[in-house]
Amino acid sequence: MITLRGLTKRFGRTTAVDALTVDIAPGRVTGFLGPNGAGKSTTMRMILGLDRPTAGEALIGGRAYRDLRHPLFEVGALLDAKAIHPARSGRAHLLAMARSNGIPARRVDEVLATVGLDDRAAAKPGRTLSLGMGQRLGIAAALLGDPPVLMFDEPVNGLDPDGVRWVRQLMRLLAEQGRTVFVSSHLMTEMQLTADQLVVIGRGRLLADAPIAEVIAGSAAAVRVRSPQPDGLATLADRLTAAGAIVEPAGPDELTVTGSTVDRVGDLAYELGVRLHELSPHGASLERAFMELTADSVEYAGVPSPAGETR
Amino acid sequence: MTATRIRPTTRSAGFGGIVAAEWTKLWSVRSTWWTLLAAVLVTAATAGQLAIYAANANTNDDPADDRGIVTVGSIVIGSMELTQYAVLALGLLVVTSEFTSGTIRTTLQCTPSRGRVLLAKAVVTAAVTFPFGLLLGGVGTLVAGPVLGEWGSAPVAGTLRDLLAVSAYLALVGVLALGLGAALRSAVLSLIVLVATLMIVPLSLQEPDITLLNRIADGFPGVAGGHFMAGDTEPYRAAWGLLLLAGWAVAALVLGRAALRRRDA
Numbered sequence: 287m288i289t290l291r292g293l294t295k296r297f298g299r300t301t302a303v304d305a306l307t308v309d310i311a312p313g314r315v316t317g318f319l320g321p322n323g324a325g326k327s328t329t330m331r332m333i334l335g336l337d338r339p340t341a342g343e344a345l346i347g348g349r350a351y352r353d354l355r356h357p358l359f360e361v362g363a364l365l366d367a368k369a370i371h372p373a374r375s376g377r378a379h380l381l382a383m384a385r386s387n388g389i390p391a392r393r394v395d396e397v398l399a400t401v402g403l404d405d406r407a408a409a410k411p412g413r414t415l416s417l418g419m420g421q422r423l424g425i426a427a428a429l430l431g432d433p434p435v436l437m438f439d440e441p442v443n444g445l446d447p448d449g450v451r452w453v454r455q456l457m458r459l460l461a462e463q464g465r466t467v468f469v470s471s472h473l474m475t476e477m478q479l480t481a482d483q484l485v486v487i488g489r490g491r492l493l494a495d496a497p498i499a500e501v502i503a504g505s506a507a508a509v510r511v512r513s514p515q516p517d518g519l520a521t522l523a524d525r526l527t528a529a530g531a532i533v534e535p536a537g538p539d540e541l542t543v544t545g546s547t548v549d550r551v552g553d554l555a556y557e558l559g560v561r562l563h564e565l566s567p568h569g570a571s572l573e574r575a576f577m578e579l580t581a582d583s584v585e586y587a588g589v590p591s592p593a594g595e596t597r
Numbered sequence: 598m599t600a601t602r603i604r605p606t607t608r609s610a611g612f613g614g615i616v617a618a619e620w621t622k623l624w625s626v627r628s629t630w631w632t633l634l635a636a637v638l639v640t641a642a643t644a645g646q647l648a649i650y651a652a653n654a655n656t657n658d659d660p661a662d663d664r665g666i667v668t669v670g671s672i673v674i675g676s677m678e679l680t681q682y683a684v685l686a687l688g689l690l691v692v693t694s695e696f697t698s699g700t701i702r703t704t705l706q707c708t709p710s711r712g713r714v715l716l717a718k719a720v721v722t723a724a725v726t727f728p729f730g731l732l733l734g735g736v737g738t739l740v741a742g743p744v745l746g747e748w749g750s751a752p753v754a755g756t757l758r759d760l761l762a763v764s765a766y767l768a769l770v771g772v773l774a775l776g777l778g779a780a781l782r783s784a785v786l787s788l789i790v791l792v793a794t795l796m797i798v799p800l801s802l803q804e805p806d807i808t809l810l811n812r813i814a815d816g817f818p819g820v821a822g823g824h825f826m827a828g829d830t831e832p833y834r835a836a837w838g839l840l841l842l843a844g845w846a847v848a849a850l851v852l853g854r855a856a857l858r859r860r861d862a
Contacts, residue, residue, distance in 0.1 A: 335709050336702055337861040352709040363706060369699035371626055378625035379703075386618035386707040388611070412698070427703070 287312055287466055288333060288435060292342030295328050295490075302328045304490035305342065310468050310483075312434065315461045317481030317498070318470035321580050325490040326470045327365070330439055334363055346435055358387040362428030363437040367420035367444070372413035376403065376423045379412065380430065389430055397426040402452070417444025425456070435466040442476055454480050474573040478502075484572075488580040502575050508568040509543040509551050510536065518560030525554055542568065615708050615717040619691070622700075623721055628690060633729060636683035637736055643676035644737035648744035655748045669751040670759025673737035674826045677763055678796075680733060681819075684767045685791060688722045688774035692853070693784040702862050711857035715779055719772045719850055726771040730764030762826040765839065769846045770795070773818060776849025780856040795819035818845035 288310035295303040303325040310316045320326050331337040333344040335351030343350060346361050354360050370379050380394045398408050401422040407415075415423065421444055428436055438457075442450045457480050461467045471477050477484070477498070484501050486494040494501055513519045516539065523533045523541055531546040543551055548567050555562050623629055651672060655665040692715075695701035708714045738760070742751055778787045794817060802814035814820050815832050818841070825838030 331702075331861070334702075334706055336705060338859075354709055357709055358707060365702060365706075366699055369703055371622075371694060371698045371700050373626040373628060374622070375625065378621060379700075382618040382621040382625070383703065383707050385621055386615050386704075388614045 287347055288437075288468060289345040289348070290329070290333075290342070291345070293329065293332060293339055293344050294341040295325070295332060295337060296340045301490050303332070303339075303487075306487065306490070306492055307342075308485055308492060308495050310466055310485070312466040313461060313464050314482035315457050315467045315469060315480050316483040316485055317477040318468060318485050318487075319472075319474075319477060319576060320470075320487040320493075322472070324487045324580070326487065327439055328490075329487070330363070330365060330437055330468075330470065333437065334361070334365070336365075356387045356431070358383065358389065358431030358433065360431070360433055361435045361437065362431060362433040363439075364421070364424035364428045364441055365437075365439050367417060367424045370412035370415070370420065370423065373411050375409050375411055376415065376419075376426075377408040379423065380408075380427055383427055384430055387431060393430060397429045400429060401426040418446060418449055421445055421453075422449070425453070434464070436460055436468070438467075438469040440471055441469060442471065442473065450476065474571070474576055478572040486576065486579050488582065493579045498572065501579075502572050509546055509548050510564060510566045510568040511541045511543060511551055511555070511562060512537075512539055512564035513555075513560055513562050514539060515561055518555075518558060521558055522551075522555055522560050525558065526551065529554075540564075612713060612717065615713055616720050618704075618707065619717045619721040623691060623725065626694070628694075629687065632683060632687050632690065635686075636680055636729070636733060639683050640673075640676055640680045640733045640737050641740045643679045644672055644741040645744055647672045647675050648741040648749070652745055652748045666748055666750050667745065668755060668759070669738050669741045669745060669749050670756045671827070672741040672745065672749070673734050673763060674759055674823075676737050676741075677766060677826070680737075681767060681770050681795070682788075682792075684726055684729070684733075685770050685774035686788075687726060688771035689778045689784050689787055689791075691718050691722055692775055692778040693782065693787065696782045697784070705857075705862050712854050715776070715850060715854050715857060718775055718779075722771045722775050723768040727764045727768040730767040731760055733767070734760030734763045758828075759826070762828075766822045766826055766842065769839075769842045770818070770822065772846040773842075773849045776846065776851070776853040779853025780849070782856075816841065818842050821845070 290306045290308045290310075293303055293306040294301070306329060318326055318329075328337060332339050333346065333351065346354070351357060351361070370376065377394065377398070380397065381391060383389075384391060384394050403419065403422055403426065407419060421441060425438070425441060428438065442453050445453060454476070457467050457469060461482070469480070481498050484494060484496060484498050485492070486501070511519070511522065513522070519539065519541060526533050526543055526546060529546070529550075532544045534542045536542040548565060552562075552565050555565070651667050695704055704714055705711070708717075738751065738756060742749060774787065774791055777790060778784065781787045781790065796819060799814040799817040799820045802810040812832065815824070821838040821841035823838070824833065825835045825842060828835045829838070
């Protein structure tokens with residue numbers, strides 16, 4: 287369980303994270319979404335005690351990270367896959383981590399095997415590791431202490447399709463084992479496949495904290511209606527417009543309806559006796575929901591006005 | 598995923614584990630070995646050079662006069678003026694390389710207590726530089742002795758005392774560099790500050806030979822360490838020189854710890 291209470295981080299006059307209050311529950315994968323610069327990495331760094339919050343607190347199992355004596359048994363984290371000394375082998379990197387927390391050396395071999403790094407790859411110096419190998423090493427590091435809480439910042443960056451699938455399965459498995467899995471990504475499709483719960487932030491503020499299905503359903507998706515009866519279609523369009531929906535012709539026998547739902551359009555068609563050949567949700571995706579949620583934050587971030595960042 | 602649950606092993610968990618981690622990190626990068634090799638070469642070269650100077654300066658063959666015989670130990674001590682930079686580079690690298698490579702975040706993730714991390718680094722730095730100082734002293738003695746020839750003397754007890762003093766000096770200067778590196782984060786900046794503190798500032802203060810300025814210079818770590826190694830009785834006893842230098846090292850550690858705690862990693 288990760289608990290954020292009014293978590294705030296200001297750098298000078300810029301507020302990177304703004305009074306974030308969220309509970310990240312065990313037993314499921316919680317996706318952490320936000321546009322670039324939304325404060326995702328800063329939030330994760332504060333959870334790990336690397337950055338000091340300006341206000342509020344971040345707790346893991348009720349305790350602040352800086353108070354943990356053997357933190358690798360409590361939290362495993364992958365922050366930056368490139369954070370390995372260029373001349374140090376991956377194995378030595380993990381061994382040093384293990385020793386610091388009194389983890390037996392054989393556990394290093396176990397996690398290396400888990401992430402699919404063989405002896406040769408583990409012996410290579412950090413500078414020669416590919417981004418994908420770095421990610422695997424970072425995930426191995428996170429698993430060292432077999433912790434109940436795991437955090438991954440952009441874990442599939444640089445992985446090949448096989449690796450992406452493997453990370454997805456690993457996240458699911460870790461959550462099924464009852465662990466708290468908190469993972470940030472900018473890949474919407476990846477999130478849609480992996481996450482149960484979503485935490486969305488923009489400009490440091492909480493925009494959504496809900497099950498993923500709810501977030502997607504909340505997007506103003508369109509409904510596509512196709513009918514061989516032009517008159518019936520016109521009547522349907524009128525009634526929908528009267529009900530506040532926006533109706534646009536998408537073809538000679540097709541309408542695109544926004545501001546309504548598949549259920550409502552279907553019910554109305556039944557009521558009017560209009561024969562339908564197609565009734566489908568259109569464009570309902572996490573990507574769309576995300577764009578809508580973060581539209582304001584992105585808009586502001588893109589304006590280079592000098593007044594943009596001051597409040 | 599393995600089903601085995603891992604628990605801290607009682608043997609190495611705690612501070613010993615943190616020291617073991619730092620030890621592993623130090624010896625798993627090749628630059629450590631290069632730094633030590635550089636220190637050996639610089640010691641050999643400097644001790645040899647100083648010995649040649651000492652031998653050449655002595656031209657008085659009249660045995661009734663003071664023939665200007667120097668101890669080999671004093672040559673080794675003199676060579677530290679230069680050699681110390683190769684050794685304190687080790688203390689610097691232990692911490693500044695963590696900032697350059699970003700591994701400081703991993704280190705603090707493993708051990709959130711900044712004070713314990715820095716203390717473990719200090720233990721490892723001292724544990725390496727002290728015995729290494731003995732090795733350097735041995736190298737310096739082996740080079741300076743033959744070069745000095747008849748102009749040198751090497752009483753066993755005195756030489757041993759000199760070599761131990763050199764080791765203590767190098768260990769403390771290494772820890773001083775470590776603390777400063779933690780506070781300043783940049784190796785280059787730290788090195789500039791160290792060269793200024795150990796050499797440039799006290800030398801400038803001593804230049805006009807004004808008593809007050811000389812006294813101030815005596816408070817600087819390099820000068821204090823020099824008085825300690827030379828076994829001086831003036832302006833203060835050698836033991837006070839050691840304490841002064843140790844005080845500087847501790848102050849640097851305290852400064853480094855404060856910086857690590859206050860600043861975001």
